[in-house]
Amino acid sequence: MSNNFKMVAKTMFGFEEILEKELLKLGAINIEKGVRNVSFEGDKGFMYKANLCLRTAIKILKPIHSFKVRDEQDLYDKIYKMDWTAYMSHSSTFAIDATVNSEKFNHSLFIALKTKDAIADKFRNTEGKRPDVDLKYPDLRINIHIQKDFCNVSLDSSGQSLHQRGYKTATNIAPINEVLAAGMLLLSGWDGQSDFLDPMCGSGTIPVEAAMIACNIPANINRREFSFEKWRDYDEDLFEKIVESSLKKTREFHHKIYGFDKAPSAVMKAKDNVKNANLSEYISIEQQDFFASEKNVEGKLHMVFNPPYGERLQIDMEAFYAEIGDTLKQSYPNTDAWFITSNMEAIKNVGLRPSRRIRLFNGKLESKLLKYEIYQGSKKAKFNPS
Template sequence: MQENFTMVAKTLFGFEDLLEKELLQLGAQNIKKGVRSVSFVGDKGFMYKSNLALRTAIKILKPIKTFRVNNEQDLYNKIYAMDWSAYLKPTGSLAIDATIHSDLFKHSLFIAQKVKDAIVDKFRDTDGQRPNVDLKFPDLKINVRIDRKECTISLDSSGDSLHKRGYKLATNIAPINEVLAAGLIMLSGWDGQSDFMDPMCGSGTMLIEAAMIACNIPPNLMRKEFAFERWHDWDVDLFEKIEESLLNKTRDFHHTITGYDKAPSAVTKAKENVKNAQLEDFITIKHEDFFKTQKGGENKLHMVFNPPYGERLNIDMQEFYKNIGDTLKQNYANTDAWFITSNLDALKYVGLRPSRKIQLYNAKLESRLVKYEIYAGSKKAKHME
């Protein structure tokens, strides 16, 4: 039997409920929601599974020590006192990442340096050798978090952020983060039971995430590496078993997923990424200007997109958002249209009343995910049925 331990999954603001639900469905124990994070309990196999299968997690951390700190020297002494040989060889390499929420400590880089000094000094004193720093491919990635006077030392089991799925070869300007895209689609209630469209698909991220959700494909199958693969206790047989069990849970999809973009370069990039994700059977991408299109057929359409905003492109916001509203109203009956925007003023030009608004952040920009329900016929008639 493997030992259970506490882990922390980091996420984006506003995605905590989604991540909690994902962890529950995966089988995590003792789930506790925080801000931009959810803690849970599982074993080593579950750590592998959560890195492979969670769509809204950015990192999976394994806390190994928590203590109070009063100053830099106190931090150094307590790090030095830990048994680092359990995690790292003296000939190995390490990288340290620090986040600080404290009046006592101001500079995260200085704290990371202090922790590194304590670890390498300990190895030098006990083994006569010291590990090197390797910021790109370390054998051990350590996360230090200081909240007021409480310091938590964690091992980073993921390495690179989990939004780096591995399928994206080509991007256009300001591509949407894969975790953000997956979270938006999940918040929109997409369940793979209708047709899906991204009418401004850019490099295709939203389409690929939608297809993986519809088919229940683990999002991180294509990653080149996770940090835990360099740990002392790496178990490749267990990892492959977990991978296989997740692949056995994929499902069929019987609807369409379509992307439009008016830039030929975006269409080319999107097609490359879809091919790389091995999802060409499910996704069709066309070179179209959304404002000149109309919905094909009577079927219900689920639309999620990330329209351009002032930070990215020089466009007339008033006209652009008015065109979104007009196109939806005139040409897309029986559609649930969701989009995210950080241009909160521009929403009034859409000319439709949103049925939902969810506050989120796109990078550091405060944003809204809005939903517009476009009925077939009039709304009044719909309610009288």
């Protein structure tokens, strides 16, 4: 008999396909792509593995019940009817996350409140005591998703969003989310087969995620905890086995990863984060102004970066993007350069034609991930003795 059950991995817009590929590679079955999510099947050990290893997932949910819902009272009644003792006791703490996409229900906080009341009332009426809510570190995190008139109740096996990898103690003013960084790297085709540069590395997120991909290190190996560790059916031995076997799959990386930033404070933070991730042997962080730099590696260079948007940093965006283009053209031959931006006007100043444009979101900002291929340049011109 199979112990497989359905799960849903939530992700960011634009990453559904790479998350699907990640799941396939990990060994999931019955994978189905949605919008900002991918559903799949696996057993308990696979749920642990998905949380530990997936780079582009934000949460792994385990659906436990679904039903049609007419109004708030109907929701309360149906949640109340469920057997919550299978998952928690009156001494457990719990928290509810609700997302609502419906004409009937338009307030997710109210839906969360109704669900909380139903569960607490059930325990009070059957056991004489009600469980407490703990929004930060609950024993059980419950996810309610209402789409039109259909309600899905799931257990959140991850807890805090999986972008919180655990290696970052210091961030800069506009840090990039780790899942966004990993997704951009995977979309760019980064596979650890060349040297790598993030020329505006801030607190070092992109270089760290690039090294973890290159060495096949599980994305969340540095994380302190997952929600499933507090579940009633948690199997510690099984989880340790999953961690051990995932670490056996790491590989050597024979190139170098560089991060530049011109701000000394960013360089210090990036170095700290690289050290926390135990990746100092692979990543070198340097205080360097990209616009005054040139390519110093042989062969192909893979570049991925997140330039300032001008949303939080005051700079002349047109001149700034023109300088990105000039630096790439003049100083970085034989380079594939990818960067993300939400400033659609400013990219016209790069002066190069992108060979790819992928629509993504950075937080709420609609953005494009752009690829610029910088060729080796014409050899003839250099030797023409005119």
